[in-house]
Structures are given as C-alpha cells and as structure tokens.
Amino acid sequence: MNYTFLNGYQDLAHGLAIYSPNVAFHYLFPSLLVETVTLYNASLADNNDAQMRTKAGEVLWHCAEIFTSLETRLGDYENYASTRVPQASFRTYLWAIVNSSREACRQWTKIVRDKNGNLEIVDVPKLLLPTSDIIRYLDLIAPQLNTTVRDIAEVNLARMAERKRTGKLATEETRSGL
Numbered sequence: 001m002n003y004t005f006l007n008g009y010q011d012l013a014h015g016l017a018i019y020s021p022n023v024a025f026h027y028l029f030p031s032l033l034v035e036t037v038t039l040y041n042a043s044l045a046d047n048n049d050a051q052m053r054t055k056a057g058e059v060l061w062h063c064a065e066i067f068t069s070l071e072t073r074l075g076d077y078e079n080y081a082s083t084r085v086p087q088a089s090f091r092t093y094l095w096a097i098v099n100s101s102r103e104a105c106r107q108w109t110k111i112v113r114d115k116n117g118n119l120e121i122v123d124v125p126k127l128l129l130p131t132s133d134i135i136r137y138l139d140l141i142a143p144q145l146n147t148t149v150r151d152i153a154e155v156n157l158a159r160m161a162e163r164k165r166t167g168k169l170a171t172e173e174t175r176s177g178l
Contacts, residue, residue: 002150003075006135009153010064010074016160017061017169024069025117029101029108032062036101036134040094049145056138057156059097060149066104066131070124074135080125081132090144097137104130 019027039055042048067074088096107126111117139149163169 005150005153006064006075006077007073009060009157010068012157013061013064013153013160014068016157016164017065019065019069021069024065025108025119028062028066028069029105032059032066032131032134033098033101033105035059035062036098040098043091043094049147053145053147053152053155054159056142056145056152057159059101059134060138060153061156061160063131063135066127070119070127072124072128077128077132077135079132080128081136082129085136085140090141093137093141097134097141100130100133100137104134 035055035058039052039059042051042055045051063077064074067077072080104127107123107130111119111123115123135149138152142148142152145152160169
C-alpha cells in the first residue's frame with residue numbers, strides 16, 4: 001500500500017470532518033464498531049459490493065481519525081499492525097475487522113474506566129494495534145470488492161466533500177458545542 005497516499009488521505013479526511021480533541025475518542029471508537037458491524041452486515045446481502053465499498057470508506061475514515069487523534073501518521077500503520085496475518089477467507093477477514101474494532105473499543109473503555117480517559121504514552125500502541133489491523137484487513141478484502149484501498153479512500157473523500165458542500169456534514173463551527 002502507498003504510505004504517502006495514506007498520509008495524504010489522513011490529512012484530507014481530517015479536514016472534512018473534525019471532532020474536538022477532548023471528545024474525539026468518545027465518538028470514534030463506538031462509531032468505528034458500528035461501522036464495522038454495518039460493513040459485515042452489508043456482506044451478507046448478494047451483490048452488495050457498492051455498499052460494502054462505501055462502508056469500508058467509513059471504516060477507513062474512522063481509522064484515519066483515530067491515528068490523527070493519537071498524533072500518528074496513517075502511513076505508519078504497519079509499524080503497529082500484527083506481524084502475521086494468516087491466509088483466510090473473505091468472511092474471516094470481515095470478522096477480523098469487526099473483532100479488531102471491538103478490541104480497540106475495549107482498550108479505550110479500559111482507559112476511561114481506569115484512567116478517567118487520560119491517555120498515557122503506554123496506551124497508544126494498545127489503541128493503534130487493533131486499528132492498524134483493520135487497515136491491513138481492509139487491504140486484504142478490497143480485491144474481493146473489485147477495488148483497492150486507494151479507490152475506497154478517494155471515493156470516501158469525494159462523498160464527504162459533497163456532503164460538506166451541501167451542508168450535510170458538520171463543520172468546525174457547528175461542532176464547537178461538542
């Protein structure tokens with residue numbers, strides 16, 4: 001995967017939808033889990049590649065925002081991802097995406113419970129590992145959807161830019177109350 005492209009995507013994605021830093025994780029982790037389950041559910045319908053690509057874009061956006069909130073470059077995801085990914089079926093990779101998002105959410109929940117949501121440097125890899133695995137699994141399922149992660153990212157950016165242009169995407173001004 002092109003790491004420079006991922007870093008560029010991260011910057012553009014962050015510019016289109018912004019959560020204030022003090023509440024970002026409280027939105028990002030639960031909604032990442034919802035988006036991954038929705039991606040999995042879309043896979044259950046026949047000939048639903050278009051919806052799956054859209055949902056994969058939403059999942060990728062959440063991962064990019066998590067990396068941004070953790071002050072880490074998306075292109076560095078392989079530094080945090082699991083070192084070994086066994087050959088598996090498309091459905092298994094989809095389950096792995098859901099499981100990784102559940103693990104990221106679980107890690108954040110422990111930080112909230114044990115540290116009142118105060119992130120420490122030792123917590124960052126615990127959040128980046130499952131998030132990085134999601135990106136790796138998206139890269140593995142993309143060919144089954146007749147696309148690439150790059151295409152998924154580009155379509156997602158175009159869709160978000162259109163939503164922002166038509167006023168259907170919150171801006172910094174409308175989110176200032178968060």
